Amino acid sequence: MKRMIAGIALALMSLTGPVVAEEFPERPIMMMVSYGAGGATDFQARIVTMTSGNEDALGMPIAIINKPGAGGRVGWNWFATQAEADGYTLAAYNVPHFIAQSIKGGVEYSTDSFEPIANWGADPAVFVVGADSQFNSMEDVVAYAKENPGKLTVSGAGLFVGHHIAALQIDKAAGTKMAYIPTKGGGAAAMKAVIAGEVMGGINNLSDAFRAQEAGNVKILGVADLERSSFLPDIPTMMEQGLDVDNSSVNFRGVMVPKGTPQDVIDKLAATVPEMFANDRVTKKMKAGGSPMHIMTRDEVKEMWAQRQQTLNELLAGL
Amino acid sequence: MEFIYYFGEVFTPLSFLLLLGGTIGGLILGATPGLSPTMAVALLIPFTFQLEAAQGLILLGAAYTSTVAGGAVSAILLKIPGAPANIATTLDGHTMAKQGQGARALQLSFLASAVGGVFGVLLLIFLTPVLAKWALAFGPSHLFWLAILGVTVIGTLDSPSVVKGLLSGCIGLWLATIGFDDIMGAQRFIFHPALGGGINIIAALIGLFAIPQVLTMFAKGRHNKGAEVIEVQRHSILAAIRELTSRTRALGIGTLTGSIIGLIPGVGGQIAGLVAYDQTKKFSAEKDKFGTGHSEGVIAAESANNAMVGPSLVPLLTLSIPGSPTAAVLLGGLLIHGIFPGSDLFDNHPDVAWTFINSMLIGQVLMCIFGLYVAGLAARVAQVPQSVMAAIVLALSVFGAYSVQGSMGDVYVMACLGISMFFLERFGFSAAPLVLGLILGPIAEANFIQGGMIADATVGKASYFLTGGLNLLLIAVVLASVAYSVWMELLHRRYTTKEEAQA
Amino acid sequence: MNRSQHIIGSGVVFAVGLWVTWVSYTQQPAEAFLFPRLIASVFVVLAGWTFGKAVMGLSKVGNGMTRTMFINMMPGLIVTLIYVFWAAKSLGFYTATAITFFALLSIYDPASHSEAKTWVKRGVITAIFVTVMYGLFAMLLNVYTPREILF
Numbered sequence: 020m021k022r023m024i025a026g027i028a029l030a031l032m033s034l035t036g037p038v039v040a041e042e043f044p045e046r047p048i049m050m051m052v053s054y055g056a057g058g059a060t061d062f063q064a065r066i067v068t069m070t071s072g073n074e075d076a077l078g079m080p081i082a083i084i085n086k087p088g089a090g091g092r093v094g095w096n097w098f099a100t101q102a103e104a105d106g107y108t109l110a111a112y113n114v115p116h117f118i119a120q121s122i123k124g125g126v127e128y129s130t131d132s133f134e135p136i137a138n139w140g141a142d143p144a145v146f147v148v149g150a151d152s153q154f155n156s157m158e159d160v161v162a163y164a165k166e167n168p169g170k171l172t173v174s175g176a177g178l179f180v181g182h183h184i185a186a187l188q189i190d191k192a193a194g195t196k197m198a199y200i201p202t203k204g205g206g207a208a209a210m211k212a213v214i215a216g217e218v219m220g221g222i223n224n225l226s227d228a229f230r231a232q233e234a235g236n237v238k239i240l241g242v243a244d245l246e247r248s249s250f251l252p253d254i255p256t257m258m259e260q261g262l263d264v265d266n267s268s269v270n271f272r273g274v275m276v277p278k279g280t281p282q283d284v285i286d287k288l289a290a291t292v293p294e295m296f297a298n299d300r301v302t303k304k305m306k307a308g309g310s311p312m313h314i315m316t317r318d319e320v321k322e323m324w325a326q327r328q329q330t331l332n333e334l335l336a337g338l
Numbered sequence: 339m340e341f342i343y344y345f346g347e348v349f350t351p352l353s354f355l356l357l358l359g360g361t362i363g364g365l366i367l368g369a370t371p372g373l374s375p376t377m378a379v380a381l382l383i384p385f386t387f388q389l390e391a392a393q394g395l396i397l398l399g400a401a402y403t404s405t406v407a408g409g410a411v412s413a414i415l416l417k418i419p420g421a422p423a424n425i426a427t428t429l430d431g432h433t434m435a436k437q438g439q440g441a442r443a444l445q446l447s448f449l450a451s452a453v454g455g456v457f458g459v460l461l462l463i464f465l466t467p468v469l470a471k472w473a474l475a476f477g478p479s480h481l482f483w484l485a486i487l488g489v490t491v492i493g494t495l496d497s498p499s500v501v502k503g504l505l506s507g508c509i510g511l512w513l514a515t516i517g518f519d520d521i522m523g524a525q526r527f528i529f530h531p532a533l534g535g536g537i538n539i540i541a542a543l544i545g546l547f548a549i550p551q552v553l554t555m556f557a558k559g560r561h562n563k564g565a566e567v568i569e570v571q572r573h574s575i576l577a578a579i580r581e582l583t584s585r586t587r588a589l590g591i592g593t594l595t596g597s598i599i600g601l602i603p604g605v606g607g608q609i610a611g612l613v614a615y616d617q618t619k620k621f622s623a624e625k626d627k628f629g630t631g632h633s634e635g636v637i638a639a640e641s642a643n644n645a646m647v648g649p650s651l652v653p654l655l656t657l658s659i660p661g662s663p664t665a666a667v668l669l670g671g672l673l674i675h676g677i678f679p680g681s682d683l684f685d686n687h688p689d690v691a692w693t694f695i696n697s698m699l700i701g702q703v704l705m706c707i708f709g710l711y712v713a714g715l716a717a718r719v720a721q722v723p724q725s726v727m728a729a730i731v732l733a734l735s736v737f738g739a740y741s742v743q744g745s746m747g748d749v750y751v752m753a754c755l756g757i758s759m760f761f762l763e764r765f766g767f768s769a770a771p772l773v774l775g776l777i778l779g780p781i782a783e784a785n786f787i788q789g790g791m792i793a794d795a796t797v798g799k800a801s802y803f804l805t806g807g808l809n810l811l812l813i814a815v816v817l818a819s820v821a822y823s824v825w826m827e828l829l830h831r832r833y834t835t836k837e838e839a840q841a
Numbered sequence: 842m843n844r845s846q847h848i849i850g851s852g853v854v855f856a857v858g859l860w861v862t863w864v865s866y867t868q869q870p871a872e873a874f875l876f877p878r879l880i881a882s883v884f885v886v887l888a889g890w891t892f893g894k895a896v897m898g899l900s901k902v903g904n905g906m907t908r909t910m911f912i913n914m915m916p917g918l919i920v921t922l923i924y925v926f927w928a929a930k931s932l933g934f935y936t937a938t939a940i941t942f943f944a945l946l947s948i949y950d951p952a953s954h955s956e957a958k959t960w961v962k963r964g965v966i967t968a969i970f971v972t973v974m975y976g977l978f979a980m981l982l983n984v985y986t987p988r989e990i991l992f
Contacts, residue, residue, distance in 0.1 A: 047983065047985055049744060049985060056377070056663060056666065057380075057663060057669055057670055061670070062669075065380075065383060065670065066674060069387055080983070082983055086535055088517060089519065089520050089523045092523055094535075096518075096534055100531065101534075123523075125523060171795075172792050172796065177521070177523075198794070200792055200795075201521050201788070201791075202788060207660050207666060210659060211603060211653070211657075211659045212477075214474065214659065215474040217792065230680070231680075233678050233682055234658045234680025236658070304674045306676075307673070307676030308673035308674055309678070499902045501887060501890060501891060502902065502903075505884070508883055508887060512880050512881065512884060515877045522870065526877060527861070527877075552917075553914055556914040556916075556917030557910040557913050557914040558910075559913030560951050723951075725945065726950075728949065729946060732941070733941070733970070736924070736929060736938070737938075737978055737986070740929075740934070740984070741978065741982065744984070750926065753922075753925040762854070764846075764850070764904060764905055765847055765851065765900070765905065766900065766903030779876075782876075
């Protein structure tokens with residue numbers, strides 16, 4: 020009898036005991052997205068993880084769970100403080116959002132709280148105005164902003180997200196002061212404010228702006244990146260229009276795990292996940308949806324995080 | 339009339355099978371506590387990866403329409419509203435079920451849903467270009483006044499005392515501010531880590547409505563058998579249709595309110611049911627019967643929340659702006675097939691667009707037929723013994739609250755709110771105004787702050803919020819609503835004091 | 842009896858109102874607490890009014906609780922609290938649900954405790970219910986709930 024109990028106990032322990040990398044993953048994985056269902060991050064996260072159940076990927080499906088609120092703070096705070104570091108809980112990150120928020124304070128995470136796995140996309144911020152707007156280039160925008168300090172209303176998805184960083188950079192480069200209006204409800208709400216004429220201009224994701232321009236609702240005036248986008252070959256970058264705005268506001272999206280996740284699990288994920296992103300079906304669907312892809316490995320992401328941390332520290336120091 | 343041309347597409351074998359699957363699956367998902375229509379549609383997205391664009395959207399469209407209606411099933415039978423849209427349905431629907439009239443309540447709710455739903459989709463088909471302009475006309479200041487209009491409803495909604503109704507509303511408004519403030523990102527009232535993400539509305543709904551009911555069943559104790567077996571009355575579908583046609587006022591007000599409110603981006607279907615319920619009550623000749631199992635309440639609430647489905651897609655299909663969370667998920671469903679909503683959709687992929695819209699139209703009818711078919715059977719839930727029922731509702735609440743975000747914190751919040759609500763209800767507070775406060779708080783606050791920021795940069799707060807035709811119209815409606823409530827209260831008071839004097 | 846209950850009930854609400862008001866007016870940043878201040882002010886006034894009425898014995902609506910209700914409810918409430926705040930997470934959702942379900946049936950089912958048939962029936966109902974829940978949430982909806990013992 021005693022032996023039987025011991026046997027059962029042993030069997031139970033092997034079920035719940037520490038994860039060994041060879042067996043990882045042995046059950047479905049959860050990935051937390053800190054924006055609402057249907058937003059750009061959520062939509063892309065669902066596509067890039069759709070093949071994870073395949074044998075050549077992780078062999079187990081990834082389920083997306085949304086924890087939206089306060090520009091991502093709610094989700095990342097939960098992830099840093101309450102998520103289990105067992106490799107079965109992943110999260111999507113948005114850089115520069117979470118780094119800028121950690122610099123501004125009031126949250127319980129920083130780049131040290133997380134371990135990056137891989138990057139799947141890079142979505143630059145663009146400046147949009149309504150289709151019938153008086154502005155036709157960034158030059159017009161800057162000229163108006165200079166004449167009317169504090170009167171040019173510009174919408175974006177929240178405070179200290181990529182859009183806000185771009186607005187700050189434009190202000191710094193041109194010596195202007197625009198009225199940045201953060202909206203509740205993400206990029207879609209910010210875009211609606213531009214189309215409906217509630218604000219004079221807006222900063223939004225390239226992927227969303229591209230779609231709105233196709234639908235004939237907005238004009239895109241500039242891209243806040245180092246190079247022109249393959250989706251918008253005719254739209255000049257901010258640099259080309261004489262504004263010293265680099266790629267600090269580009270929205271990098273990828274996967275991370277909490278600090279303290281076993282190293283062998285991290286290694287396994289870091290080796291498999293970038294390949295999963297590169298799957299043909301994934302890239303095809305991403306392209307169809309107008310979402311620019313940019314796959315980076317764990318080491319590349321680490322470097323990118325460190326670099327962003329530095330530039331954002333400088334940019335946000337004066338605020 | 340282009341849409342008729344594409345009807346054939348819906349009836350090819352595979353499409354029809356998907357439509358049927360989406361409808362039945364949607365009803366089941368909708369009836370599952372904790373699964374809002376948004377989550378149900380998001381769950382189905384992976385299935386559409388393998389399908390053609392048009393077929394994928396048939397599945398999603400059918401599921402969207404039927405999850406909204408399916409929410410009524412758990413609202414009526416278990417008093418667990420599946421989504422904010424179904425709150426108003428519980429008020430009279432569950433009382434009817436407890437009186438053994440569950441079949442009647444379900445039949446009426448499915449019929450009213452179908453009428454409202456078909457009307458909403460027809461609006462989408464014929465008036466889309468006009469409606470799109472309307473949807474855009476609502477800026478921050480208008481949404482703010484709209485939320486305030488909702489607040490004026492709080493005091494009179496399903497509450498025996500106006501002061502306690504308002505106080506319940508205030509508690510709800512306060513609960514909504516817990517967590518990170520959405521615009522500034524500051525932490526507010528987070529006195530326990532489980533509250534870090536704020537109070538999730540779906541988890542709160544489950545707790546506030548289901549748990550007090552569980553505790554009430556506990557409080558009745560161990561009965562002797564046969565003491566309180568509810569006789570479930572059979573109710574013929576014909577009689578339900580006849581009743582619906584005699585309640586045209588409730589049906590009309592519900593359908594119109596739902597269509598108009600559904601159109602406004604950001605407010606969406608959350609409050610359509612409650613506002614329609616309140617309006618119908620105000621215009622009804624039998625005001626006092628509301629809340630005691632009155633069929634008008636169910637009809638108004640359900641016709642409203644399904645009427646909102648069609649118009650809520652107008653901003654998405656024409657302007658590529660998702661007006662509601664569910665619309666945002668549908669947008670994803672379109673994008674993965676490389677289809678951009680907007681002019682591109684109707685010009686280059688008319689087959690997809692119209693097949694999708696048609697599937698919602700047929701989906702409404704299928705949903706109604708299927709719902710009516712199971713209504714009689716489902717109503718037998720009321721016969722389940724109290725002890726079993728209490729245990730079932732409790733377990734469903736825990737699973738439902740957990741599955742919203744996969745978080746134990748939501749389960750704790752659900753239980754705490756539920757247990758507190760049970761005691762508050764014993765002292766004359768009620769859950770409906772509290773929930774309305776919880777829903778309206780964030781809408782009012784975000785739009786006030788955002789509008790204020792725009793106003794400060796441009797014309798100033800006073801003229802931003804207080805001028806313009808739409809603002810003035812909304813303010814006038816707010817004032818009328820307040821005046822009406824005060825007048826009714828005074829009338830009621832005189833009436834009751836007279837009665838007391840006589841007695 | 843009823844009056845003292847009303848005093849306790851509205852007293853607690855009033856206390857919460859005071860706390861909310863105090864927090865709203867003392868916390869920083871002020872801009873983020875603008876809206877809470879507005880709500881808290883109305884909240885505390887209404888709660889004070891209700892409390893005052895309760896103290897004067899003028900509360901008309903709400904029936905309070907009777908002793909029998911309270912005694913009847915207690916075992917169920919305790920099982921609920923254990924289930925939600927401890928068992929669900931520590932034993933796993935399905936195990937905890939099975940135990941809670943069976944416990945609640947045993948407490949509140951009016952059938953005689955001395956017959957073996959009753960216990961079999963309770964066990965069967967529990968098994969069916971947990972199976973349905975597992976099928977719905979784990980298999981159909983793919984919700985990953987905490988699992989500690991068994992499944």
